Amino acid sequence: MKEISSLTKIDKILIATDGSKAAKFAAYAAVEFAKLWKSKVYVVCVAEVPIFAAEFVAIIIDTLEKRAVQALEEIKAIVTKASIRCETISYVGFEPYKYIIDEAIKNNVDLIVLGKKGFMLGTVGKKVIGNAPCKTLVVPVDATLNFKRILIATDGSIYSQIAAVEAIGMAKRFGSVLIVISVAKRDENVPYAEHAVRTVKEVAKGEGVKVQTVVARGEPFEMIVDTANKNATGLIVMGKYGRTGIEKFFMGSVTERVIALASCPILVVRKR
Numbered sequence: 001m002k003e004i005s006s007l008t009k010i011d012k013i014l015i016a017t018d019g020s021k022a023a024k025f026a027a028y029a030a031v032e033f034a035k036l037w038k039s040k041v042y043v044v045c046v047a048e049v050p051i052f053a054a055e056f057v058a059i060i061i062d063t064l065e066k067r068a069v070q071a072l073e074e075i076k077a078i079v080t081k082a083s084i085r086c087e088t089i090s091y092v093g094f095e096p097y098k099y100i101i102d103e104a105i106k107n108n109v110d111l112i113v114l115g116k117k118g119f120m121l122g123t124v125g126k127k128v129i130g131n132a133p134c135k136t137l138v139v140p141v142d143a144t145l146n147f148k149r150i151l152i153a154t155d156g157s158i159y160s161q162i163a164a165v166e167a168i169g170m171a172k173r174f175g176s177v178l179i180v181i182s183v184a185k186r187d188e189n190v191p192y193a194e195h196a197v198r199t200v201k202e203v204a205k206g207e208g209v210k211v212q213t214v215v216a217r218g219e220p221f222e223m224i225v226d227t228a229n230k231n232a233t234g235l236i237v238m239g240k241y242g243r244t245g246i247e248k249f250f251m252g253s254v255t256e257r258v259i260a261l262a263s264c265p266i267l268v269v270r271k272r
Contacts (some may be wrong), residue, residue: 003251010135012036013081016100016128017045018070022141025182027078029137029145030113033272034084041079041108044089044103045071046096048124058262064092064123097127105133106132112231113137121262129268135166136240136268145265147174153258154182156196159239163269164200167237171209178204179212181227183220190215217239221257228262236266 015030017023027043034041047064064236069091077127079086091099104112114125118139121129129136139145152167154160164180173180180200182193204211212231216223238255259266 010034010039012042012107012109013039013111013113014042014044014100014104014107014109015113016096016124017043017071017075017115018096018232019045019067019074022116022117022119022139023071023075024078024115024141025141026113026115026137026139029143030111031079031082031084033113033137034079034110034166037084040085040087042087042089042103042107042109043072043079044091044100046099047090047092048096049092049094060090063088068092079171084229089251097124097131100124100128101131101133101231109134111135111137113139116140116259120236121256121259125186130147132240132268132270135270136147137265138268139265140263143264144234145178147171149179149231149233150235151178151179151181151224151228151231151233152200152237153220153254154180154196154200155220156182156192156199157239159271160196160272161199163237163239163267164203166267166269168200168209169205170205170235170237171204172194177210177212177253179214179227179231179233181214181216181224182203183218183223185218185220187217190217221261223252224258225261228264233264236258236262236264238266238268240268240270 013030035226047068076086081170090200150171152164159164180197184190184193193215201211
C-alpha cells in the first residue's frame with residue numbers, strides 16, 4: 001500500500017446539479033468537505049436536451065437556460081452562505097456527463113459531488129463516475145456526511161488498496177473509527193478476505209487510527225451496506241476499477257450496487 005502521506009488535498013470541488021432535491025443534499029456534503037480543506041467550489045448545471053426535441057432546440061433553449069440558472073443559484077446560495085468561494089457554469093446540450101467531465105478536467109478538480117434520489121443514481125451519474133478523472137462523492141437524499149465512522153470495503157486489489165489509503169488518511173485527519181470489511185462469497189475465499197482486512201488494519205494501526213474489522217460471508221454489496229447501517233457509518237469509501245473504452249461507463253457491479261442501496265454518502269476513489 002502507498003504511504004499515507006500521499007493523501008491528496010481537496011483544493012477544488014465540482015458539484016453537478018440538475019435542480020433536484022438530491023442536488024441540494026450533495027451541496028451540503030460538498031460544503032462540509034470545502035470547509036475542511038478550504039476548497040474552491042464549482043457548480044455546473046447541464047440542461048439536457050431530449051433527443052426527440054433536437055429539432056426544437058432553438059424554441060426551448062430559453063426555457064432550459066432559465067431552469068439551469070435557477071438550479072445554479074439555489075446551490076450557489078448554499079455554498080456562499082458557508083463563506084466558500086463559488087463559481088457557476090451552465091450548459092444546454094446532449095449527454096450532460098460529457099460537460100461535467102470536461103469541466104472537471106478543465107478546472108483540475110479533486111472531487112466531483114453528485115446527488116442520488118432513492119435507488120436511482122441515473123445514467124448520467126453512472127457515466128460521470130465511470131469517466132471521472134478524480135474522486136467522486138455520491139450523496140443520497142436525507143444523508144448527512146460525517147467522519148465519526150468511516151467504512152472501507154476491500155477485496156485486496158490495487159484499486160481497493162488505493163481507496164484504503166484514502167480512508168486511512170481521512171480517519172487519521174478526523175480522528176475517525178475505521179471499519180474495514182472484506183466479503184467472501186464462498187468459504188474458500190475466507191482466507192483471502194481475512195488477509196485483505198489484515199493488510200489494511202496493520203497500516204491503519206501504524207497510523208494510530210482506531211480500527212474495527214469485519215470478515216463477512218455472503219453477497220459483497222449486501223454485507224457492505226448491512227455493516228454500514230449497523231455501525232451508523234457516516235461515509236463509505238470504495239475503489240473504482242480502471243477500465244478502458246465503453247467499459248469506463250461502469251464502475252464495477254459491487255460499487256454500483258452499494259451506491260444504489262447505501263443510505264450514507266459513498267466516496268469512490270479511482271486509480272490515477
